Amino acid sequence: MLAKRIIPCLDVKEGRVVKGVNFEGLRDAGDPVEVARRYDEQGADELCFLDITASHESRDTILDVVERTAAQCFCPVTVGGGIRTVDDIRRLLRAGADKVSINSAAVKNPDLLAEGAQAFGAQCMVLAIDAKRFTPYNALGGVDSEDGVPKLCKALGMGIREMLDWQQAMKKRLGGSSPMGKGSRWHVFIHGGRIDTGLDAIKWAQLGVQLGAGEILLTSMDADGTKKGYDLELTRAIAEAVDVPVIASGGAGTLDHLAAALTEGKADAALAASIFHYGQHTIAEAKAFLKAKGIPVREVP
Amino acid sequence: MAIAIVDYGLGNLRSVEKAFAHLGAEAKLVTSAAELDAAPAAVLPGVGAFGDGMAGLDQRGFSGPLRAYAASGRPLLGICLGLQLFFERSDEAPGVAGLGILPGEVKLFKGAAFGARGGLKVPHMGWNGLTFASSHPLFEGLEEGSSVYFVHSFYVAPGAQDTVLATSDYGGRFCAAAGKGAVAGCQFHPEKSQRVGLRILENWVKSLSA
Numbered sequence: 001m002l003a004k005r006i007i008p009c010l011d012v013k014e015g016r017v018v019k020g021v022n023f024e025g026l027r028d029a030g031d032p033v034e035v036a037r038r039y040d041e042q043g044a045d046e047l048c049f050l051d052i053t054a055s056h057e058s059r060d061t062i063l064d065v066v067e068r069t070a071a072q073c074f075c076p077v078t079v080g081g082g083i084r085t086v087d088d089i090r091r092l093l094r095a096g097a098d099k100v101s102i103n104s105a106a107v108k109n110p111d112l113l114a115e116g117a118q119a120f121g122a123q124c125m126v127l128a129i130d131a132k133r134f135t136p137y138n139a140l141g142g143v144d145s146e147d148g149v150p151k152l153c154k155a156l157g158m159g160i161r162e163m164l165d166w167q168q169a170m171k172k173r174l175g176g177s178s179p180m181g182k183g184s185r186w187h188v189f190i191h192g193g194r195i196d197t198g199l200d201a202i203k204w205a206q207l208g209v210q211l212g213a214g215e216i217l218l219t220s221m222d223a224d225g226t227k228k229g230y231d232l233e234l235t236r237a238i239a240e241a242v243d244v245p246v247i248a249s250g251g252a253g254t255l256d257h258l259a260a261a262l263t264e265g266k267a268d269a270a271l272a273a274s275i276f277h278y279g280q281h282t283i284a285e286a287k288a289f290l291k292a293k294g295i296p297v298r299e300v301p
Numbered sequence: 302m303a304i305a306i307v308d309y310g311l312g313n314l315r316s317v318e319k320a321f322a323h324l325g326a327e328a329k330l331v332t333s334a335a336e337l338d339a340a341p342a343a344v345l346p347g348v349g350a351f352g353d354g355m356a357g358l359d360q361r362g363f364s365g366p367l368r369a370y371a372a373s374g375r376p377l378l379g380i381c382l383g384l385q386l387f388f389e390r391s392d393e394a395p396g397v398a399g400l401g402i403l404p405g406e407v408k409l410f411k412g413a414a415f416g417a418r419g420g421l422k423v424p425h426m427g428w429n430g431l432t433f434a435s436s437h438p439l440f441e442g443l444e445e446g447s448s449v450y451f452v453h454s455f456y457v458a459p460g461a462q463d464t465v466l467a468t469s470d471y472g473g474r475f476c477a478a479a480g481k482g483a484v485a486g487c488q489f490h491p492e493k494s495q496r497v498g499l500r501i502l503e504n505w506v507k508s509l510s511a
Binding site for chain 1: 315316319320322323348349350421422423424425426427428429430448450452453454470471490492493494495498499
């Protein structure tokens with residue numbers, strides 16, 4: 001029986017782990033490779049690096065991290081953050097990543113998913129979606145008070161004309177009335193959950209899979225950071241809408257939360273950060289807990 | 302002499318190379334049939350599509366030499382798409398002939414045998430347990446049910462039952478490893494299956510000097 005996966009996620013900036021990881025006996029808790037190795041030893045089912053390096057000059061630091069990780073960790077590795085072109089994907093896969101997760105670059109140019117899948121296979125293309133419950137107050141992020149330019153234009157790196165064309169194109173592709181999707185319950189956000197793209201999260205997930213995404217990494221921006229649990233309703237809605245695996249992310253604070261995402265939320269995998277990073281639980285504890293609840297997990301050998 | 306890892310233009314060769322390096326086995330990427338022919342044992346890895354895989358092998362002049370390599374009785378290990386390419390044909394690329402080293406075909410998971418998808422997610426992605434069909438040396442020292450990492454939408458359906466080395470369960474039993482004589486292949490990724498996977502590769506390396 002296929003096991004549900006537990007995936008620790010590390011935020012990496014310029015080749016270093018952001019926010020301290022609290023493990024005993026690590027020589028350098030800031031080295032993502034050391035932390036990855038520890039998780040690998042604990043029996044993590046996969047590892048996920050989210051590269052939040054801002055400066056363009058330092059972008060290659062993640063390649064070095066991936067390469068060193070691949071030499072020591074013999075489990076699947078997903079890398080996300082800052083991936084914009086097929087060439088970015090190629091370089092990460094060549095460095096030893098098994099999958100890449102693509103977020104805002106896919107929103108801006110959905111064909112990137114198709115191009116990546118065509119070149120490297122759908123199995124390595126993960127569509128990362130940051131979703132948030134829609135309220136009229138967060139529609140499209142408003143305009144910049146300095147220059148009056150819609151914030152969505154800035155987030156997408158587009159001029160107004162280009163953004164309107166993009167909206168029209170997305171409206172067609174998502175096959176609906178308005179991309180704002182009347183009756184849409186969750187919208188896709190970009191820029192760390194600050195900017196509403198107006199896209200319906202469920203329709204976007206379906207389009208992404210149709211284009212070539214082999215997996216969805218779904219983060220609830222309402223739940224993220226709260227430690228109050230995953231957004232189960234959202235997770236389930238997406239998991240039932242697509243026929244590829246869905247990784248639940250955002251909000252894990254207890255082992256019960258992991259269990260709920262994998263049962264009620266119908267997720268195939270649960271991603272978590274702080275619950276593992278600060279030594280609150282080990283991966284093995286999480287597995288034992290889930291197993292006791294009758295959830296199929298891979299036992300740590 | 303180094304184990305040859307056949308480089309035919311598809312990804313994920315690095316991980317296989319690193320796994321062998323970790324085990325202390327000498328392995329190197331080969332890009333020509335001459336290099337392949339000089340190696341005492343070879344690995345056909347691969348992530349990607351069947352059609353692209355065969356095209357890659359053909360373009361680099363590997364198809365004929367790989368068939369000859371297998372026929373000569375030298376050890377050949379296929380991984381994931383590499384295993385699938387050993388077979389005669391695939392649903393993924395109708396009309397494209399596989400290497401035909403093993404009898405049988407490659408099928409899509411949502412086939413009738415799996416009940417019209419019955420809620421199955423494709424690709425089959427993640428860790429799943431192995432049931433061993435025979436006491437093949439590849440699986441020496443492993444417990445029944447050991448989990449390995451799979452990522453695939455197609456599975457091999459061997460034409461001869463005695464070529465099935467292990468099975469796994471995803472909406473029904475499917476072939477997880479197949480082989481005959483010195484040819485063997487895994488649908489899963491041993492190079493991504495932590496201790497269990499490394500043990501399988503180690504067993505294979507050991508079998509080379511036996």
